[in-house]
Amino acid sequence: MPFCAVPFIHTFIDTKGKNRICCAAKWTPGQYDLQDWEGKDYQKIREAVSSDDKEWLPECNECKRREEAGQEDSYRKINNKLYEQLDRPELNIINGTNFEVPISYDLRMNNLCNLSCRMCGPSSSSQLYKEMIRHPELWPESAHQPPEAYNSMDINRIINEAESMYEIKLLGGEPTVQPETKAIMKRLIDVGNTGLRFNITTNGTNVNTTFYDLLKQFKQVYLQISIDDYGIGHDYIRGPASNFETIWKNIKKIYELDWAGDVNIAIHQTITTFNIFNFWELRQQTNIQYPWCGFCNGIVYYPPIYSPQYLPEKWKDMAAEAAKKAGAYEDEKHIFKLIYQVETNMNYVRELKNYTSIMDFARNQHLKDYFPQFAEVFEGIN
Numbered sequence: 001m002p003f004c005a006v007p008f009i010h011t012f013i014d015t016k017g018k019n020r021i022c023c024a025a026k027w028t029p030g031q032y033d034l035q036d037w038e039g040k041d042y043q044k045i046r047e048a049v050s051s052d053d054k055e056w057l058p059e060c061n062e063c064k065r066r067e068e069a070g071q072e073d074s075y076r077k078i079n080n081k082l083y084e085q086l087d088r089p090e091l092n093i094i095n096g097t098n099f100e101v102p103i104s105y106d107l108r109m110n111n112l113c114n115l116s117c118r119m120c121g122p123s124s125s126s127q128l129y130k131e132m133i134r135h136p137e138l139w140p141e142s143a144h145q146p147p148e149a150y151n152s153m154d155i156n157r158i159i160n161e162a163e164s165m166y167e168i169k170l171l172g173g174e175p176t177v178q179p180e181t182k183a184i185m186k187r188l189i190d191v192g193n194t195g196l197r198f199n200i201t202t203n204g205t206n207v208n209t210t211f212y213d214l215l216k217q218f219k220q221v222y223l224q225i226s227i228d229d230y231g232i233g234h235d236y237i238r239g240p241a242s243n244f245e246t247i248w249k250n251i252k253k254i255y256e257l258d259w260a261g262d263v264n265i266a267i268h269q270t271i272t273t274f275n276i277f278n279f280w281e282l283r284q285q286t287n288i289q290y291p292w293c294g295f296c297n298g299i300v301y302y303p304p305i306y307s308p309q310y311l312p313e314k315w316k317d318m319a320a321e322a323a324k325k326a327g328a329y330e331d332e333k334h335i336f337k338l339i340y341q342v343e344t345n346m347n348y349v350r351e352l353k354n355y356t357s358i359m360d361f362a363r364n365q366h367l368k369d370y371f372p373q374f375a376e377v378f379e380g381i382n
């Protein structure tokens with residue numbers, strides 16, 4: 001497979017405190033043990049991503065698909081750029097580089113979150129965990145997990161590496177409300193490492209003063225705000241506690257804070273089955289209203305019921321036609337390439353229909369009030 005620097009420089013730690021290669025790699029639980037940075041499984045993966053073998057590791061399918069669709073933002077490519085920026089430190093199979101520890105961290109510290117996104121799960125959202133207690137039928141696979149199962153990260157381990165960190169990436173739960181985020185920021189400030197790349201993804205629901213007073217002190221901040229739809233559709237996808245209008249105004253408030261260094265603010269949009277007929281409106285409105293704001297989007301792969309790749313071909317064609325009519329097709333070509341990459345799977349579509357009606361009932365939200373066009377075609381599925 002093509003070379004990937006990730007297993008040499010980067011680690012991903014999930015809300016169970018488990019190390020994984022990166023957020024894009026997928027494998028079955030127990031297949032690898034990556035708790036030890038110098039362990040046998042890590043070494044095996046480092047060998048595989050630097051071999052001349054033409055075959056990609058099956059675990060790296062998401063990067064493969066993105067690159068085959070011509071996208072420049074596969075996780076592999078993003079991290080290989082980071083490796084270049086570091087002046088290509090010498091790599092070794094045993095402990096990655098002569099730093100001997102990861103220098104780029106992607107952390108999901110715990111599941112503390114104030115939203116309940118449909119395509120997320122109790123492992124990443126405490127709100128979904130509460131929903132699971134009330135409606136175990138929605139999350140049968142997590143139903144027996146105690147809350148501490150998703151709050152097991154040893155933060156001291158991370159804090160101890162603060163001086164050698166070149167990049168840190170924090171995602172949900174919601175990092176702006178997690179005490180661990182503040183502890184990490186304070187430690188980085190204390191050791192004088194405010195020049196690292198600080199990459200954070202937030203749902204933008206609040207502009208928490210304590211949090212932003214710390215974040216503003218960093219010199220290279222990359223702030224991603226997750227928004228899926230321009231309007232109330234966002235509140236359907238992200239759960240009843242979401243309020244699109246407030247979030248939209250917060251983007252400007254965050255931009256106007258008194259930043260000590262460079263801040264790059266970008267909207268990150270996730271395209272699911274629901275927003276397939278209008279997702280491009282968000283980019284168009286961002287360009288009009290917030291021209292200083294970056295924008296990027298991608299599709300959901302997992303859970304597969306939410307992936308637009310499996311929708312009927314006719315619906316994909318309808319979406320492509322509508323995007324052309326709205327003058328948005330050129331900007332969204334990469335998304336259409338991805339959704340046409342895979343054939344329809346009606347089992348997933350039917351499963352989504354069934355699941356959505358149970359979740360709508362539990363949340364007292366109704367698809368037709370938020371995504372009427374999608375609800376209409378969805379209605380016709382038996």
Ligand code: SF4
Nearest residue numbers: 004022025060063076
């Ligand atoms: S190729 Fe992609 S999925 Fe595989 S290790 Fe690299 S970044 Fe992760």
